[in-house]
Amino acid sequence: MKPITYSELKGNSKPFYALAAILAVFILIALACAYYMEHSGHHVTGMTNQIVWGMPHVFAIFLIVAASGALNVASISTVFGKPVYKPLGRLSGLLAIALLVGGLIVLVLDLGRPDRLIVAMTSYNFKSIFAWNIFLYVGFMVVVAAYLWVQMERRMNGYTKTAGMLAFIWRLVLTTGTGSIFGFLVAREAYDSAIMAPLFIAMSFSFGLAVYILILLAAYHGSGREIGSVVTRKLGRLLGIFIGTVLFFTAIQHLANLYAAEHGAVERFILLDGGIYTLLFWVGQVVVGGLIPLFLVFRPATKGASRDIILASILVILGGFAQVYVLVIGGQAFPLNLFPGMEVSSSFHDGVVSAYAPSLPEIGLGLGGVALAGLIVLLGIKVLRFLPVSLADADIDPHHQAANSGS
Amino acid sequence: MNWRHICITLLAVMLIGIGSPGAVVFAEEGNAVGNSLLPFIPMGRGNACVEDTDFMRRNHMELLKHQRDETVLEGTRSDQYSLTECLDCHAVAGPDANPVTFADSSHFCRACHDFASVSIDCFQCHASRPESGALPDDHQFSGAFPGTTRVKGSE
Amino acid sequence: MSSKTKDKKMTGNSGFDPTRRSFLAAMATAAGVTLAPGVVLYGISRSSSANAAVSSEVRWGMLIDLGRCDNGCDDCVSACAKENGLRGFGRPETDAQWIRKVDIKNPETGYSKSLPVMCQHCENPPCVDVCPTGASFKRADGIVLVNKHTCIGCRYCMMACPYKARSFVHETLEDQKPHAPRGKGTVESCTLCVHRIDSDRQPACVEACSDTGGGAMLFGDLNDPESEISKRVANYASQQIRADLGLNPGVRYRNL
Incomplete structure (x- = not known):
């Protein structure tokens, strides 16, 4: 196997600057949206006293979950010892940090008092999983930055395995924490369940890899570097396994709930008569984000052509957003059950399914987080050596010919 | 060059x-x-503040913060260093003889805070004028800036 | 009691140390309640409990007898709004409600009832557990509050509360009540009229209920076996909303 050569992107073409400018515009729009929301108060958003977490949280949770998953590619190489993935490791770390920053900025700018971020950084309630997550997020960035450094600094290469192991464990704990934000909500029937943690880990594997695949292919096609089918096919198959895992945990989540009669109503709401949430669940999450991409990556006719992998990744991301939306918004739309067995009504929306319509400022803020993640990656690969000069089959796998004919 | x-x-x-x-x-x-x-500071009610003027200028924020934590967390509601008490004495009458809110630049707190460019967020939650609306009878001024005092050489 | 507590608070328990200049002297003056020249103490005539820190020997609670709560009456709700300066903006989805009347109906039996629901002031409040900054807290005497000085407006407590008791302030507010500070971007809920309790008065809803309503609400110290509320909960069956969650709310209902 040849030594891998990494290099910066030239990044002086018109499309490069155009892309950077577009991302910057989205970030500015997001800042304007955040200012508008904070200045007017949250009544200008679709969020209410019933749906307290809205579109910004959908974006933030998707990005944060995808962030830990994006690191998986690096982990597979260093922790699980698959050398084929080694050239892909650096981008994986960069993307993980970028997605996390993008997600956190959305979360922070949606706070009622973002000016008090310093309070969140200095005053902790250690019984709160949210407080722990603040440590986990900041720690994740430090650990992944260190992991990147030992990968990129030749003298430190010996520590790659240690750093990789630490980063891998950290990201598992981090996603467990993110899932537990919902899992620990005892009063909300749609959440209160330990399965939230493993479900979120499965989601992170799937969403993170899908984002990674798209960014990798975009970077290589955009910069005119070569990328062979060995890499895409391997990543595609891996994505297929992760999609299956998400479907498995989703099935268990709902089956377990369906078994308990007391949760019948909330399951009926999500699975049967919840309107937009039912539609997003079955069509968005299960069909578009699950079954179709599963078919695309595994269908024998094309053996994982790169076009199919790209389409599958896009669908996984769309399905992922649908899943997070159903989880976050749908879970809140279903009313709290103060008086089990009773029909309930009040002037404060007790006992009724709450309406929610995402507002433009919320969506603008969320897209800004995505754009920020994109800009960080774009600038990162321009100034530092994240990308191998070539990912052509011959460069990463000397046995590719044999492997191809064998499979 | x-x-x-x-x-x-x-x-x-x-x-x-x-x-x-x-x-x-x-x-x-x-x-x-x-x-x-220099900023012009509206006179308050009564002869003197709860502490020396010099002390208050330097430490009012610490007193308020200390009192705030004791009140919110422990329910200790001595009036002496409370924000409500500050406002009761230091309310400034507007043209309509009612106390002005923090939105008005003649508000007692703004006299110095605008000058020093120190922004405070107390009044995002707290009332910035006494509840009664009208000023107490012994309040010694009625116009917007009837009695002003300079930073130095007051008293 | 009063001056003893004050002495302890001013010197021993004080976390405040602004400068080394003349501060302790000033504090000593204040603590002794002697009026040094130029130092005026305002309002020392307040009741003793206003100056004392709250104690965990007390647990404030409420017993609401639904047998005396009229379905059409919402005097408690309007009293709360008046006392705490709650005003609607004509946007029912975002307007704050600290206490509300909830109509319940048993579809099997047809039994229906209307009852007031507010923050239940749990012994094990989920809102306090989940709050990342500790802004959501339980006072020693059992009252669950939001410290708006440290609330960052993340709304996680609203996700966690089983009673839908909390509201988020969705717009800029003006002319709040001096005793009930509330503002944009923070979460709020029933304070059990903590400012009244601290000066030995009853919550506004309880007062209104006995003045003009059915006299259904009883407020008192659940830890004091001699209090009226303790005697009543000892002698008559009472219920907590969602008692199955094990949160032990301080608000109890009779004839639910």
Whole structure:
């Protein structure tokens, strides 16, 4: 196997600057949206006293979950010892940090008092999983930055395995924490369940890899570097396994709930008569984000052509957003059950399914987080050596010919 | 090519540019006393504050913060250093003889805080004037700026 | 009691140390309640409990007898709004409600009832557990509050509360009540009229209920076996909303 050569992107073409400018515009729009929301108060958003977490949280949770998953590619190489993935490791770390920053900025700018971020950084309630997550997020960035450094600094290469192991464990704990934000909500029937943690880990594997695949292919096609089918096919198959895992945990989540009669109503709401949430669940999450991409990556006719992998990744991301939306918004739309067995009504929306319509400022803020993640990656690969000069089959796998004919 | 001179000149020009609008504002507000760059602080009710004026100028925020934590967390509601008590004595009457809110630049707190460019967020939650609406009978002024005192040489 | 507590608070328990200049002297003056020249103490005539820190020997609670709560009456709700300066903006989805009347109906039996629901002031409040900054807290005497000085407006407590008791302030507010500070971007809920309790008065809803309503609400110290509320909960069956969650709310209902 040849030594891998990494290099910066030239990044002086018109499309490069155009892309950077577009991302910057989205970030500015997001800042304007955040200012508008904070200045007017949250009544200008679709969020209410019933749906307290809205579109910004959908974006933030998707990005944060995808962030830990994006690191998986690096982990597979260093922790699980698959050398084929080694050239892909650096981008994986960069993307993980970028997605996390993008997600956190959305979360922070949606706070009622973002000016008090310093309070969140200095005053902790250690019984709160949210407080722990603040440590986990900041720690994740430090650990992944260190992991990147030992990968990129030749003298430190010996520590790659240690750093990789630490980063891998950290990201598992981090996603467990993110899932537990919902899992620990005892009063909300749609959440209160330990399965939230493993479900979120499965989601992170799937969403993170899908984002990674798209960014990798975009970077290589955009910069005119070569990328062979060995890499895409391997990543595609891996994505297929992760999609299956998400479907498995989703099935268990709902089956377990369906078994308990007391949760019948909330399951009926999500699975049967919840309107937009039912539609997003079955069509968005299960069909578009699950079954179709599963078919695309595994269908024998094309053996994982790169076009199919790209389409599958896009669908996984769309399905992922649908899943997070159903989880976050749908879970809140279903009313709290103060008086089990009773029909309930009040002037404060007790006992009724709450309406929610995402507002433009919320969506603008969320897209800004995505754009920020994109800009960080774009600038990162321009100034530092994240990308191998070539990912052509011959460069990463000397046995590719044999492997191809064998499979 | 002397960069230091250029920088200093630029800095001076900028400072003058920033300073002059502020000076105009204060000069207008303080027309009773004459032009001054110093803030004009409305007189409060009674003979003296809960502590010496000098002490209050330096430490009012610490007293308030200390009192705030004791009140919110422990339910200790001695009036002495409470924000409500500050406002009761230091309310400034507007043209309609009612106390002005923090939105009005003649509000007691703003007199100094605007001058010092120190923004406070107390009044995003707290009422910035006494509840009754009207000022107590022994309040000694009725106009917008009837009694003003300069920072130095008060008392 | 009063001056003893004050002495302890001013010197021993004080976390405040602004400068070394003359501060302790000033504090000593204040603590002794002697009026040094130029130092005026305002309002020392307040009741003793206003100056004392709250104690965990007390647990404030409420017993609401639904047998005396009229379905059409919402005097408690309007009293709360008046006392705490709650005003609607004509946007029912975002307007704050600290206490509300909830109509319940048993579809099997047809039994229906209307009852007031507010923050239940749990012994094990989920809102306090989940709050990342500790802004959501339980006072020693069992009252669950939001410290708006440290609330960052993340709304996680609203996700966690089983009673839908909390509201988020969705717009800029003006002219709040001096005793009930509330503002944009923070979460709020029933304070059990903590400012009244601290000066030995009853919550506004309880007062209104006995003045003009059915006299259904009883407020008192659940830890004091001699209090009226303790005697009543000892002698008559009472219920907590969602008692199955094990949160032990301080608000109890009779005839639910």
